[in-house]
Amino acid sequence: MLLAQQATVGNPVVNVTIFGAFVLLTLVVVFRAGRGNRTAAHYYTGGSNFTGAQNGVALAGDYLSAAAFLGIAGAVAVFGYDGLLFAIGSFVGWLVALLLVAEWLRNTGRYTMGDVLSFRLRQRPVRSAAATSTLLVSVLYLVAQVAGAGGLIALLLGIPNSNRFAQSVVIAVVGALMIVYVLVGGMKGTTWVQIVKANLLIVTGLVLAAWLLGRYGFNFSNLLGSAVDNSPEAGEALLAPGLQYGRTELSKIDFISLSLAAVLGPASLPHILMRFYTVPNAKEARRSVVWAIWLIGGFFLCILVIGYGATALVGADTIAASPGASNSAAPLLAFRLGGELLLGIVAAVAFATILAVVAGLTIAASASFAHDVYANVIRKGKVDSAEEIRVARRTALVVGLLAIGGGILANGQNVAVLVALAFAVAASANMASLVYSLFWKRFNTTGALYSMYGGMGAAVFLVIVSPAVSGQPTSMIPGVDFALFPLANPGIVSIPLSFLLGIVGTFIGPRDDDADRRFAEMEVRSLTGAGAAGRPAVAARPKQDSFAPRPNPAPRPR
Template structure:
């Protein structure tokens, strides 16, 4: 074969005939496979036990949606961290840095800064103003049925986009462990992950999901810290030596440590860089599965404590992703990373294998199994949180308040949430199978763009603009949602490039891989325009009530 494959749609091409087709898992001696599978399976069994235990304590809607608001600040801080640090953080960022150096590091910075934006602007006001979902806040001073329908629709779409990344990461990871190379095998793996996701949410609700996220956060930090320490130890804790070796090993020299390897070569890639940056920084503040975590604590003070814990945990983790990514670049050949997964999603597990002694060694097998189990824990915890957010929004916003007009019982509402979980799981499995070869960090960036386009403008206008009306809310949500999704569908992410979801066809006309540069300002503009053109008189009394609740917590649940 003489053709080349574009990495993450970047300018770096690696001839396929130079790539040794050898997955890490298949490179292990066969006697290590049972050890890998056993260690890997222990986590799945443990989390299922936790889920069943928590499910027995789920008695009503408050337990299912908000865990009974019984979690402490520290517990919720761990769970928030577990929900936020997704497969994109652990697998996608390491792969992006390993292949693109400095430009891949943008994801670490963007995700960390985005978290601070979410905390400063929306986290506590939303927690004080809502009950179970983002729709509670958006519909507080608007016409209930149209706004809740829009909020529920947006929540489900954003969650499904985010779920794509987690499903893609799961397929790659388990395929690596089991030595599965066929597309059919990877699709089966995605389906099994989807089944586990459905079980976690339908059985455990928010209580089960929160405990899984806490366990996952501890495992992720411990596993990342272990690999970070081993990489630094190998380079005698000399960061300069680590970076120099990574640059030399990448084949790109000093350019690997400078901006421009992925973004900056053309005017289009420069605009893509800006678009990605905007989406990353603003996206978290519109992600429903992150925002609903603040409903699980009893007081605003506990919410603030959980924020402090989460800042420390998340900040430490993203600092370590730098060492993970550049360590992978220093210890592995780019061709070997691409042979395992063309978007670099297996760089972190491959680094664990290498640092433990290489393919065929017991140490390598153990480290591979441990890190893969951690990554799988990351995926399962995040998909459970995403599915819970979307199914809760359907049941609480659309079913209970729109379809049943507020007359549904708590039992009926929870039953609807469980059925919605099954439906969302099926859709996610189908789409995840299609997205299995895309970089998970890039997929999450798309979810960030959709969230920032559809949800963030409406949230900010609802909380801080007295004149905001129902028409403005609908224009903002549907306009931002429609524009961002359409631009993604007709972008190089879906068609037109070897790394696209459908590489054999080309119907893209939007040149950027991330729509944030266009769709996010459009969401804000449409919210403003819909309001100023509306003949509806804003309810200033309701706004005053919302302002007092959001800023002081008075009357908050």
Template sequence: MVTHSASVADAFSLRLTFVLFLTVVVITLFTALLTAPQRDEIGEFYLGNRDMSPLRNGLAMCGDYLSAATLLGSTGLVALTGYDGLLYLGGTVVAWMMVLLLIAEPLRNAGKFTLGDALARRLPLRQRQVRLALAVCTLSVCTLYLVAQLVGSIALMTQFVGEPGPTTRTMVVIIIGTIVTIYAAIGGMPGATFIQVVKAVMLVAGVTVVAVLVLNRFDWNIDGLLASATEGSGLGDEYLQPGLRYGAGPISKIDFFSLQLAIVLGLAALPHVMMRMFAPRRTRVLRASVVWAVGLVGFVCLTAGVLGLGATALVGRDTISGMDHKGDAAVLLLAHELGGEVLTAIVSALAFVTLLAVAAGLMLAAASSVAHDLYGEVIRKGRATETQELGVARIAAVVLGVLSMMFALLAWGTNTATLAFLAFAIAASAILPTLVYSLFWSGFTARGALLSLYGGLVTSVLLVVFSPVVSSTPDSVYPRADFAWFPLQNPGIVSIPAGFLLGWLGSRFGPREEAGVYEDFEVRALVGADQG
């Protein structure tokens, strides 16, 4: 839980932040209404404008992934832990490279609207059972990540006004949650795409401006920046050496590897990111879009490293940790140091917009899974009309929005990073093995898919429940209890191999798929066809 005795910004900065945020929300909501699907066509609601340029698609993909945690959390991690924080940022870029080289093209070629469509084509005999299992995993990942964003909105507000009371917390969650629900329920993919593009442009521009101000302060001398950051850390050379955060012992190092494994592999299976892969009509557009996304995400991660080092150099590590022990206030303190109240307000508004955009993408992915996979294919067995499916998608978005707001208020005090990393671990342990096996292993079967999906989900959740995240440490959810027999905070190093192993076992010792199914699927996945 984030607690502060003082806030980052003064009254003027808070008012300006509110005006900027409100302006962006009004413009994007109005545009979402204008660009919303005008006909009852599920393709338009799920995929939006399929003829966008690679740059716009790449910006939307970048916007789907980069959250407020990147702007605030990653920057703060670099500010407080130096080398270890920079190493953490590298995992994100590696993750996008894997998406580019391994997943994007065959997934787009094999699917239609959702990942469930691709698996149904690969495992036709038990496709409804597989769709149901996939929908359960998708809802688990999206709900956890969405609740993390809403809880993060409270934590972000805390940076300005100090510890909020129950009424303030409730109002913040309801306002943010309602806006996100409108984006997803009314705007669909066109509305979500617009805010993602706006958010990505704002984020790239914002971090560029602050990074330029930091580098200009040190006359564009990287050595000078590193030397000042080392001095500002109060830790000497230890600041730029490995082990400051993840070097306390073997368990700490293994935990860091487990976290990086979940991030690198989990990104390739996040439902809201994967949904973007189906949007481009042509394969070459998708390829170019992912290249743009890799470049943009890499650039933002690079500038986040500069901002973290700049915060330590100009503000000081002790000041940052005194304001927020997790370092989330680092970039706001840096903005105040460089540009006063105005720059602080701009960066703060950017953080709120970033949070909104990611939440909108998550809610749309979850609603699409409910409407298309659960209702359209499992319950109605493919006989639902487009109007019915579209109505269910919008109702699902509203219901998910309300439930997420309730969970966010109940989860106040829970570390948002824990919720997000659990979502990554589930995606990497349950969805990724199923996806990889489906695309590249001819012996994969429906039983293997079910074991991988349900087994990866259950393993991830159980290991977190019996880890220091929930009990046995002062920072645990239940600090006075002690039932943590699993020593790591992130389960990826165990749950990811478990997901792959269960998928292999289920396929080896279960009934085989019909002859020729994988060959037909492989031709479509690897050769593909541009869709009209």
């Protein structure tokens, strides 16, 4: 048996030493990169000076979070084929980002999603709605990451599941470190941390997968056979669909709901959308998504091997009983393969993964409030960069504290499941309004508000009254039962509802002033990039958008 007791996984001194070295490395990167954050453009987008390849690696680093490395590996280890479905849906979602979002978003905005919506809709209401959505989704996603970090460090330090207070302290320390990253580094520092982290994570995944396959003569069938033999309860069901989502008709519907959220979620996440503004033009935005697709797809293949390898060498029962539960599958496998040193390296890389992702989420949330709400709604564009950055940093502090509280509440949950809930809320709040705003001429401000608030409210309500929060032994609040909605993921209801509400609101509400001209300007800008940040301007709306391009001066007579 790998674990005689839960508190004897590796050597805590070795684990913490390696972990501390990785944290120190990333802090040095953050401090060095953050010295140039003098303007809002530098703090929010790194000055838009990253290449498509650099941003693609950073996108992969931003997306390959605790859910990908810890959550999906654990889901594959426990549920086999059904666990891999988390990865497949998320990977397909990047095609949506490439085809529907990347180029148009880069051409029509500057810092946030609110910039895109306010280009042709009424500025104050849609910026407020966009900021509300961004803050909510970011906090939900942060809760998943911080909870995963708490479980990981609890495993490193040998803190048992029964000691909830000690694990809560660990989560608080993780959240505090996350806040430091954002306050100091801004987007430039965060991007470089994500690039470093993505390279470390992908190399670690390749090493673990190759090491595992080498033990079985590079024969994946032998690895699968060993996983089946070491999982007597599941048996061959580990290799077929249905172990988690096929037992009942309701579970099949739940899987469809999860898949819908996974496909539309990545292109709706605020920290992913914000990354498209760190490149100089739409071509580089498309190129960055292509890079991300290749890197993420390759890493998920490694996760498939790692998940089944954890079942084969560690066992699902041992994983479930460890600190962090299913999230500990990859670190426990590393300990089984290479002992204390490999465990320390894998745990440190996983923690660096979490820090980079939460930094990106926090800066997206703080930028949305500071730029959309404070600068453009409260101050009506009459604010300088220094003041806006100060507000963004204060917002980061508040968001970090909320994430810490939520992470303590969600401690022990599978982070892939938690992230899927964030995906559902993001897609319900953002996808319909983005698509309609970019491609539907009739769309108006009322439609955007109906879609965003209605979809977001429905998703949050259904999550609260779902089995994910109460009513089940694995729920966030297992001791009570107020579950009214039978599905664990609300996407199948809330996402179509947001599209429907966008249509209803558009036909109920009045047309916006000068709507046809604004849509024509947006169409030209989204397709050509003319007038985007750093590109020649074609039209002006200075009263409506603080970042809108100024008209070209009239030519001088010869």
